[in-house]
Amino acid sequence: MMIDARCGHLEEKIYADVHNGLCRKCHSNFTFLLELEQKYGEDALIEYWYSKILTYLSPEKKEQDVNCLIDHLIEFYQENLIKYPSKKNYTKKMLYMLYSLQEPFDIETLK
Numbered sequence: 001m002m003i004d005a006r007c008g009h010l011e012e013k014i015y016a017d018v019h020n021g022l023c024r025k026c027h028s029n030f031t032f033l034l035e036l037e038q039k040y041g042e043d044a045l046i047e048y049w050y051s052k053i054l055t056y057l058s059p060e061k062k063e064q065d066v067n068c069l070i071d072h073l074i075e076f077y078q079e080n081l082i083k084y085p086s087k088k089n090y091t092k093k094m095l096y097m098l099y100s101l102q103e104p105f106d107i108e109t110l111k
């Protein structure tokens, strides 16, 4: 049975149920981000988000690949904030960047 996954894409219910409610593509993007952090460290992920923010600032270069994942990522880092108190500063930095990515879209909806 196909359902709307949390990210807004169509996916088999049986797949989404065991992968945080995400579709295959978004789950693989999410896994990619975690691997990036594991392989290259926290700074690499911070740089990744920083470059995303810069990308969003130029309207002609808007990428859509992680837009739909942001809610999930915010939830993920909010949980980490509680789970890993020693990483608090890093996790807060990540949340701050994710909120910055979300903000432009909130402004759009106010227009």
Ligand SMILES: [Zn+2]
Residues within 6 Å of the ligand: 005, 007, 008, 009, 022, 023, 024, 025, 026, 027, 068
């Ligand atoms: Zn998706």
